Amino acid sequence: MLLRLKLKSMNNLSGIGAIALIGNPNSGKTALFNALTGLNHKVSNYPGVTVERKTGSCTIGDDTIEIIDLPGTYSLVPESQDEVIVAMEVDSWLESDHAPACIISVVDATNLERNLYLTSQLLDLGIPVIVALNMMDLARNKSLAIDAEKLNSTLGTAAIVPISARYREGIKQLKYQVAQTIRHPVDQAALLTIPDPVKEAIGPMIKEYKKGGNYTDALLHSYAIRSVTTGQGYGNTTINGSSLESSRANLRSIGFPPETLEPTLRYHWLDQVVPAAEIHIETQTRSEKIDKVLIHKWIGPIVFVGLLTFIFQAIFSWSTIPMDWIDSGIASFGNWVASTLPASVLKDLLVEGIIGGAGAVLIFLPQIIILIFFLSLLEDTGYMARVAIMMDKIMVKVGLHGRSVLPLMSGYACAIPGIMATRTIDSWKERLVTILVLPLMSCSARLPVYALMIGAFIPQVTIWGIFGLQGLTLVVMYFLGTITALILSIFFSRWVKEERKSSFVMELPPYRVPVMKSIFRQVYTRGKLFVMDAGKIIMAISIVLWFLASFPETEKGSDIQRSYAAKIGHAMEPLIKPLGFDWKIGIGLVTSFAAREVMVSTLATIYNVEGGGENVVSITESLKNDLNPETGEPNYTPLVAFSLMVFYVYAAQCMATFAIVKRETNSWKWPVFMVFYMTGLAYLASLIVYQGGLILGYA
Amino acid sequence: MSILDLLPSQTGIIVSLGGAPEFQARLIEMGFRAGIKVRLVQKMPFQGPVQLRIQNGMISLRYADASKIKVEIHE
Numbered sequence: 155m156l157l158r159l160k161l162k163s164m165n166n167l168s169g170i171g172a173i174a175l176i177g178n179p180n181s182g183k184t185a186l187f188n189a190l191t192g193l194n195h196k197v198s199n200y201p202g203v204t205v206e207r208k209t210g211s212c213t214i215g216d217d218t219i220e221i222i223d224l225p226g227t228y229s230l231v232p233e234s235q236d237e238v239i240v241a242m243e244v245d246s247w248l249e250s251d252h253a254p255a256c257i258i259s260v261v262d263a264t265n266l267e268r269n270l271y272l273t274s275q276l277l278d279l280g281i282p283v284i285v286a287l288n289m290m291d292l293a294r295n296k297s298l299a300i301d302a303e304k305l306n307s308t309l310g311t312a313a314i315v316p317i318s319a320r321y322r323e324g325i326k327q328l329k330y331q332v333a334q335t336i337r338h339p340v341d342q343a344a345l346l347t348i349p350d351p352v353k354e355a356i357g358p359m360i361k362e363y364k365k366g367g368n369y370t371d372a373l374l375h376s377y378a379i380r381s382v383t384t385g386q387g388y389g390n391t392t393i394n395g396s397s398l399e400s401s402r403a404n405l406r407s408i409g410f411p412p413e414t415l416e417p418t419l420r421y422h423w424l425d426q427v428v429p430a431a432e433i434h435i436e437t438q439t440r441s442e443k444i445d446k447v448l449i450h451k452w453i454g455p456i457v458f459v460g461l462l463t464f465i466f467q468a469i470f471s472w473s474t475i476p477m478d479w480i481d482s483g484i485a486s487f488g489n490w491v492a493s494t495l496p497a498s499v500l501k502d503l504l505v506e507g508i509i510g511g512a513g514a515v516l517i518f519l520p521q522i523i524i525l526i527f528f529l530s531l532l533e534d535t536g537y538m539a540r541v542a543i544m545m546d547k548i549m550v551k552v553g554l555h556g557r558s559v560l561p562l563m564s565g566y567a568c569a570i571p572g573i574m575a576t577r578t579i580d581s582w583k584e585r586l587v588t589i590l591v592l593p594l595m596s597c598s599a600r601l602p603v604y605a606l607m608i609g610a611f612i613p614q615v616t617i618w619g620i621f622g623l624q625g626l627t628l629v630v631m632y633f634l635g636t637i638t639a640l641i642l643s644i645f646f647s648r649w650v651k652e653e654r655k656s657s658f659v660m661e662l663p664p665y666r667v668p669v670m671k672s673i674f675r676q677v678y679t680r681g682k683l684f685v686m687d688a689g690k691i692i693m694a695i696s697i698v699l700w701f702l703a704s705f706p707e708t709e710k711g712s713d714i715q716r717s718y719a720a721k722i723g724h725a726m727e728p729l730i731k732p733l734g735f736d737w738k739i740g741i742g743l744v745t746s747f748a749a750r751e752v753m754v755s756t757l758a759t760i761y762n763v764e765g766g767g768e769n770v771v772s773i774t775e776s777l778k779n780d781l782n783p784e785t786g787e788p789n790y791t792p793l794v795a796f797s798l799m800v801f802y803v804y805a806a807q808c809m810a811t812f813a814i815v816k817r818e819t820n821s822w823k824w825p826v827f828m829v830f831y832m833t834g835l836a837y838l839a840s841l842i843v844y845q846g847g848l849i850l851g852y853a
Numbered sequence: 854m855s856i857l858d859l860l861p862s863q864t865g866i867i868v869s870l871g872g873a874p875e876f877q878a879r880l881i882e883m884g885f886r887a888g889i890k891v892r893l894v895q896k897m898p899f900q901g902p903v904q905l906r907i908q909n910g911m912i913s914l915r916y917a918d919a920s921k922i923k924v925e926i927h928e
Contacts, residue, residue, distance in 0.1 A: 229882045265909040268884040296909075383878065413874030417881035438862065441911065442894055451898045543913040547901035556902065556913075657876050657918065658902060659883055662911040 171253060172220035173212070173332060176240065176276060177260030178269050179226030180663045182288040185319035186260055187223040190329070194679075197672050199536040200560060201226060201661045202578035205236045207243060214329045219336075222254065225577070228268075230275045231384055231416070233657075235577035235585070248279065248373070248389060255336045256282040256312065258328070263293040263300060263316070264664075267421075267428045273309070274346065274420050278376035282312040282335045286328055291318040292664070308427045310344035320669065345372055347423050348379070352415075355404035356382050358397035366391030383416040441536070441664040449540045458541060465528045466632060469521050469601075470608075470625040476520040484513035485772075503700055506762035511696030512689065514758030514773050515751050518602040523681050525598055526567055530676045534668035538563070542660055552640045553647025555584040556658050562588065562639065565595030566632070567680065569811045573818055581656030587646045589818060590828060591639035593811050596632045596803060598684070599750040603802045604631050606754050607795040610774045635803045638835070692755045695745050699756055703763040714764045733801065733837070734794040734844040738780075746807045753802075793852045797844040804839055806832035856922040857903065859893040864927045866890055871921030880922075884908050890927055 175183045179201030188195055191210030196203060208223045224243060225236035232238040247253040259276050261269040276283050287293075287302060302314040313331040317324030353360070359378040363369060367389055369377065377388040382401045387393040402412040410418070447453055488509040495501040532538050538560050546556030554562075557579045564572035572592050579585040596604070608624050615623045702719040714720060722744070723737025730740050738760050742753040754773070761776040780789040806812075812825040819825075859865050867889050870877045884907050885891070894904040900916040914922075 228879075231878070231882075233879060267908060268882075268910060271882055271884075384875075411874065411877075414878045414881055417878055418886070421881065421886060439906075442906065445894060445904065445911075449895070449897070449904070543902045543904065544897060546913075546915065547897065547899055657879070658913070658915045659879060659918075660902070660913040661883075662904065662913055664911070 171255040172209070172222050174222040174224060174243075174254040174257050175260055176224055176244075176257055176272065177226060177288075178228055178262060178265075178272060179661065181226060181260045181262040181269060182319045183226060183260045184223055186258070186286060186288065186317070186325075187221060189319050189322050189325050190221055194675050195223065196676060196679075197669075198530070198533045199663050199666050199668075200533050200538050201663060202236060202557075202560075202575070203533075205239075205574050205577040207239060212329070214333050219255075219332075227272065229272060229417075231380065234580035239577075244279065245388075247281070253279075253281055256284055256332060256339075258284050258286050258332070259311075260286050260288050260319075263287045263289050264296060264298065266298075266300065267424055270309070270424055270428060271417070271420055273311070274424060275376070277310065277344070278346065278372040280370050280373055282339050284328070284331055284335055285309070285311050285314040286319075286324075287314055287316045288319050290316045290323065291321055305428070308344065312340070344427075346375065346379075346420065347426075348375060348419060349422075351408050352405070352410060352419070355408055355410070356401045356415075357404075359393070359401040362393055362397045363389070363391055379416045379419060382412050383414070439664065441662075444665050445540065445662075448537070449544055454540075454544050458544065461532070463629060465525070466629045467622065467625040468528070469524050470605075470622060470628060472524055473520040477517050480517050480519065481772075484509065484516065488513065502704065502763075503697065506704075506765075507696045507700030507759055508693055510762035510771070511699070511755035511759040512692050515602055515692055515755045516685065518605055518751070518754075519681060519684060521601055521605060522598045522684050523677055525601070526677045526680045527673065529563065529567055530673045531668055532563075533560070534666070534673055536663045536665045539660060539662050543662070546658055546660075548640075552643045553584070553587050554640075554643050555579050555581065555588070555656055556660060558584065558588040562592060562595055562636075565592045565597060568597050568599070569593045569595070569808065570814050573811070573814050576818070579656075581652065583647065583650045583652040584656055586650055586819060586824070587643050589815060590646050590824065591642050593806065593808070593828065593832065594635045594639040594642070594804065596635045597750075597808075598680075599808070600631075600802050602751040602754045604628055604799055606757075606773065606777075607799050610777045611790070611792040611795040631799055631803055634800065638804070642831075687749060687751075691748050692752055695748060695752055696755055696759050699741070699745060699759050700763060703760055714760065717763075719760065732845065733840040734791075734797045736789055739798060743801075743805075746805075748809065750802060750805075750807050791852075793844060793847040796847070797840045800843050801836045801840040804832055804836035806836075854924060854926075855920050856891065856893060856905070856924050857896070857916070857920050859924065859926070861893060861895050864890055864892040865924030866927045868923040868925055871923070872918055876918065883912060884910060885922065891922075891924065 175187055177183045180199065184195050184204050185197045187193070187208070187210060188197065190212040193210045195208060202225070204223060204225045206225065210221050211218050212221045224240045227237040227240040230241050230244060232241040257276055259273040261273060273283065273285060287300065293300065302316055306314040312335040315324055315328045315331050317328055356378055359382050360374065363374045363378050369389065377391070380388055381393050381398065382405065385398060405412045405415065448457060488505050491509065492501070492505045495504070542556040542559045545559045549556050549558050558576070561572040561575040564575055569592050572595070573589050576585045576588045579588060608627050612624050612627050617623055617626070699719065702722070703714055703717045705718060706716070719741055720737055723740040726740035727737055730743070738757060741760065742756040745756045746753045757777070758773045761771050761773055765771040777790050778788070781787065782789050806829045812829065815825040815828060816822060856865060867885060867887050869887060870880055870885060889907065892906040894906055894911070896903045902913045902915050903919045905912050905914065
């Protein structure tokens with residue numbers, strides 16, 4: 155109550171700059187951002203979840219302030235693309251007058267000194283810094299007592315507020331301190347202590363910055379030290395090669411390696427400032443004990459493969475019942491509409507086009523939910539970072555990076571967040587190769603296609619007592635995409651030129667019990683996206699398709715064999731017949747260029763039009779019963795189903811992916827290359843499966 | 854001796870870092886520097902990455918990079 159009154163009595167805060175959140179990866183910036191703004195950005199237990207700048211607004215008292223969430227970084231000297239984003243943002247503040255009113259430096263209280271390294275860099279900027287001492291819940295468990303008051307005065311921060319963003323503790327106090335700081339900005343940052351011999355040695359560089367611009371002492375020293383360390387110029391000063399060389403030579407002569415000058419100086423200072431008690435090494439932690447099993451030499455890989463198999467089995471076995479509900483729900487809704495509305499073109503459109511088309515895709519929602527649930531769980535517990543180190547050796551062998559694992563596995567859900575996640579890979583070559591092969595990871599939009607074909611043509615039998623054949627077929631499809639991605643990486647990495655050698659410094663977050671709320675949030679977000687897509691893209695395509703399939707009308711009413719759709723499909727047949735595909739699939743291949751799951755809605759719409767629209771037909775049954783009018787043989791066989799699934803494993807069919815690849819690689823070359831190689835691969839693989847199958851005698 | 858010569862769960866004190874200077878700078882930023890205690894938690898098979906505990910953080914480095922960090926055994 156008191157706090158509220160205090161806040162109300164303050165001056166108006168509007169019209170002031172934003173507040174920026176900066177901290178190490180996995181220090182809880184996004185959790186704090188969500189707590190401050192009430193938004194729901196993805197939070198997880200993997201270093202590098204946030205890879206882009208995000209903004210939201212926060213209410214403090216009666217005022218609204220903009221909050222900026224940035225990717226995590228260990229330093230303002232960046233290594234990877236996500237860290238470059240932070241460094242560039244900070245540079246832009248100093249070069250323009252858009253500096254934030256204050257910076258909240260988010261610090262993991264359980265690993266204080268390393269987190270304060272970045273804080274010490276921020277203190278030199280001349281912008282008030284508030285330290286949000288996060289993860290106090292964990293620090294308390296480890297009985298780490300941190301004297302915030304004392305630390306505040308030695309560091310010279312505006313305030314240090316102990317919080318737990320995860321449990322929303324200390325948020326009010328933090329807001330209060332933010333308001334205080336903005337209202338009474340005091341520059342009290344402690345100066346980095348530079349030993350005199352070092353100061354003398356880098357004198358030429360300091361002189362350079364003194365000439366170059368109007369910097370505060372703190373920033374001037376910070377820039378001079380960083381320039382000597384990295385060899386680059388900062389601010390709007392371009393450095394002179396001779397002052398760099400003489401500074402470096404001076405340092406070497408007093409036994410200071412120049413390339414490590416900045417971190418050495420800052421830690422030298424931090425060692426004095428941070429209470430020694432915080433720097434001790436803990437006895438074996440719980441996470442360490444868990445790791446002895448989960449990433450054990452032999453047990454680790456077995457657990458990993460076991461987990462993946464379990465997930466893909468669960469996708470099939472757990473989804474049967476809810477899928478039946480949705481299926482019968484949509485069917486009875488369609489039948490109700492069909493029997494209630496008077497016969498008209500509109501009714502046909504509604505029943506055959508929209509309900510039949512979009513409904514056929516919606517059925518697969520439970521499978522997508524199960525997949526996303528498990529992927530979020532793996533990430534949230536802290537397990538994914540372990541997978542990265544278990545796989546690094548293999549990944550490097552094929553030209554990728556341990557950090558490629560998370561993007562590739564995200565690709566099982568959707569290629570787009572996966573491609574964004576490659577920003578944490580520090581080498582451009584390994585990042586590019588990861589991007590190029592990532593769309594081969596079977597995304598959730600392929601799931602409806604696989605599930606439809608498997609459901610219709612693979613018998614529901616159990617082999618070896620535990621594995622369902624249907625689930626196993628699905629595993630084979632995912633495996634095919636994954637193994638092809640790894641093999642192609644070997645070739646692609648030979649073609650791409652490398653600028654510099656990659657390194658692998660991966661932080662392993664402690665294992666944590668996942669926050670179910672945040673997992674359900676991720677499941678909800680992706681589920682909603684899927685349903686909305688079904689609602690928009692699929693509905694629009696279903697409507698167009700319904701017209702093409704229903705017209706022109708002949709004297710006997712509409713005959714699908716003579717429709718525009720059939721004409722287009724038949725025109726494609728010479729090209730796709732060798733793969734075992736007929737004109738209906740041909741139409742589906744065209745429409746799936748918008749999104750892969752449209753294949754399912756396309757087939758559904760076609761069958762519903764053919765069925766005459768009195769009932770919503772079951773697409774599985776229609777596929778099985780579809781006979782070739784000339785031979786009387788079934789049009790679709792398990793072989794055709796396999797050929798189609800293999801085509802979908804490889805084919806490039808997602809506009810949104812190419813747009814992201816264009817943006818992330820900053821060139822049209824790579825998305826175009828991607829379309830060609832993937833389509834070529836899809837055609838070739840399908841051809842081999844179908845023709846090979848025919849030769850072997852499978853009809 | 855190198856950090857890789859420690860036995861699993863054994864703690865050492867860093868004597869010196871090694872490797873490319875830029876990489877050393879990042880190692881220092883991550884908390885690796887002379888005088889700091891580090892524990893070898895475990896090594897992945899086939900000279901894969903090693904898992905290290907440094908201060909209160911858990912960091913994984915590649916085998917070749919870790920081999921350049923010299924330590925002495927902490928009693």
